Amino acid sequence: MRIFDPHIHMTSRTTDDYEAMHAAGVRAVVEPSFWLGQPRTSPASFFDYFDALLGWEPFRAAQYGIAHHCTIALNPKEANNPRCTPVLDALPRYLVKDGVVAVGEIGYDSMTPAEDTALAAQLQLAADHGLPALVHTPHRDKLTGLHRTVDVVRESNLPMERVLLDHLNETTVQHAKDSGCWLGFSVYPDTKMDEDRMVEILRTYGTEKVLVNSAADWGKSDPLKTRKVADAMLAAGFGEDDVDQVLWRNPVAFYGLSGRLRLDVPEAEGLHEGNSILRGGE
Amino acid sequence: MTQPPARTRDHVAAALPDDTARAWFDEALADAARAAKAPPTAPTSYIAHTWELRFAAAGRHCGHDNADAVRTLLLVEARAGLDTLTRLYQHGSAAERRAVLRALPALVEGPHAVHLVEDALRTSDTRLVRAAVGPYAAAHLDPHAWRHAVLKCLFTGVPLDAVARLAQRAAGDGELARMLTDYAAERTAAGRDVPDDLGRVLTLTGEEPKER
Ligand SMILES: [Zn+2]
Numbered sequence: 001m002r003i004f005d006p007h008i009h010m011t012s013r014t015t016d017d018y019e020a021m022h023a024a025g026v027r028a029v030v031e032p033s034f035w036l037g038q039p040r041t042s043p044a045s046f047f048d049y050f051d052a053l054l055g056w057e058p059f060r061a062a063q064y065g066i067a068h069h070c071t072i073a074l075n076p077k078e079a080n081n082p083r084c085t086p087v088l089d090a091l092p093r094y095l096v097k098d099g100v101v102a103v104g105e106i107g108y109d110s111m112t113p114a115e116d117t118a119l120a121a122q123l124q125l126a127a128d129h130g131l132p133a134l135v136h137t138p139h140r141d142k143l144t145g146l147h148r149t150v151d152v153v154r155e156s157n158l159p160m161e162r163v164l165l166d167h168l169n170e171t172t173v174q175h176a177k178d179s180g181c182w183l184g185f186s187v188y189p190d191t192k193m194d195e196d197r198m199v200e201i202l203r204t205y206g207t208e209k210v211l212v213n214s215a216a217d218w219g220k221s222d223p224l225k226t227r228k229v230a231d232a233m234l235a236a237g238f239g240e241d242d243v244d245q246v247l248w249r250n251p252v253a254f255y256g257l258s259g260r261l262r263l264d265v266p267e268a269e270g271l272h273e274g275n276s277i278l279r280g281g282e
Numbered sequence: 283m284t285q286p287p288a289r290t291r292d293h294v295a296a297a298l299p300d301d302t303a304r305a306w307f308d309e310a311l312a313d314a315a316r317a318a319k320a321p322p323t324a325p326t327s328y329i330a331h332t333w334e335l336r337f338a339a340a341g342r343h344c345g346h347d348n349a350d351a352v353r354t355l356l357l358v359e360a361r362a363g364l365d366t367l368t369r370l371y372q373h374g375s376a377a378e379r380r381a382v383l384r385a386l387p388a389l390v391e392g393p394h395a396v397h398l399v400e401d402a403l404r405t406s407d408t409r410l411v412r413a414a415v416g417p418y419a420a421a422h423l424d425p426h427a428w429r430h431a432v433l434k435c436l437f438t439g440v441p442l443d444a445v446a447r448l449a450q451r452a453a454g455d456g457e458l459a460r461m462l463t464d465y466a467a468e469r470t471a472a473g474r475d476v477p478d479d480l481g482r483v484l485t486l487t488g489e490e491p492k493e494r
Contacts, residue, residue, distance in 0.1 A: 055376035059407045098341035098349075098377050260342045 001025040006251040007213035009173040018064035024227040028067040043087040071104035079118035095129040100260040104134025123156035132162040132257045146172040184216035195232040289351040310336040314360035353381030386418035393422040422449035442479040452486040459489035
């Protein structure tokens with residue numbers, strides 16, 4: 001079984017997770033830019049983070065046989081902090097990088113005017129750079145947020161079929177599907193979806209344009225949720241091909257819209273058994 | 283001798299996957315040559331010259347196996363100076379940083395770019411460490427930093443074949459021999475293997491392993 005986790009924050013995870021993910025069948029991940037728990041105070045803090053997503057993290061992933069790409073953006077929450085918003089001016093220099101396969105996570109957190117501005121500006125950046133967009137839908141006031149998100153995307157220069165609406169659930173899936181966007185579901189303990197509800201959604205709405213992710217990060221989360229959904233699908237009577245479509249071919253098709261996806265893992269040049277990560281990074 | 287030999291424009295063009303990539307490569311080199319002839323006014327921190335955008339995009343247009351060579355040729359064609367090299371390194375992905383390091387011997391006379399090599403040697407990314415220990419490091423790293431670079435290669439598993447002019451710089455280096463001997467002792471005390479490369483470079487120093 002081959003698995004592509006289209007949304008996971010590996011920066012917050014350990015090498016044990018990489019090892020377990022590989023053992024579970026994960027061969028590719030996309031790491032979206034997001035907030036870090038602790039608020040940032042300047043654009044420079046974003047630059048170090050973006051550099052890690054384009055340097056250190058793909059290197060770390062490659063040690064475990066996992067292809068790593070990222071999405072770059074100013075996240076919705078920090079779009080409200082005037083100390084952070086100047087990072088928008090610097091995004092173009094990151095959006096041209098080979099490892100960047102979308103603009104994201106963008107979208108709404110509290111649905112403020114500052115979030116409106118950042119979302120519209122970054123949808124335009126995606127259109128300008130030939131990139132699709134990963135759009136986070138809000139956790140509070142979710143259905144209203146989804147409607148507003150779809151309206152803004154529709155008014156943008158980015159076609160709906162180049163947009164992935166993420167963190168969907170039973171209440172938002174229908175409207176999201178009607179919009180023509182790709183449909184993302186985060187299977188995350190306690191606050192988002194779980195495996196069995198995910199299987200029900202797949203039964204009801206089908207497997208087309210559906211992506212499932214763990215959204216694992218620094219919170220209580222599980223980087224193996226993708227595999228658990230695959231197992232739940234098989235147990236519920238879905239076939240191997242359905243699993244491959246949802247957990248591999250759909251994410252490959254969506255992020256492949258960037259023309260930058262590279263699924264062969266670059267060999268860690270000149271390494272033998274004792275590499276620096278396995279030994280704690282002298 | 284031990285870094286991959288610099289590839290010429292013709293070699294790279296022949297290795298590209300198709301005519302689209304070759305056309306892209308030709309245009310990129312032309313952009314870079316124009317920048318070399320008439321350097322535009324200093325870029326703002328965020329807006330790059332056209333050839334610099336191509337420098338970033340080389341992997342997806344030319345294939346990742348060719349990207350290092352394409353990027354290095356672009357830097358040489360643009361006659362990138364120290365300011366440009368430093369900016370491209372600091373704003374670069376790991377792959378872009380590697381190309382800057384590989385281009386240093388062709389573009390920088392003297393030790394002014396040694397801060398870039400030192401930066402790469404502080405990372406734990408073996409692809410950067412490997413690119414850092416080329417001919418530029420051999421010519422310009424001071425003895426202390428150079429010895430630590432050799433030791434870092436042994437620690438991180440970068441083959442010492444990557445270290446340029448290893449034999450010349452190691453010859454007669456008693457301090458390097460001491461560091462290697464101590465490292466071997468530490469490995470042995472911990473019940474771990476001593477890397478094969480260690481004995482080889484110890485021999486190159488011409489010093490006898492000392493009992494301590
Ligand atoms: Zn996320």
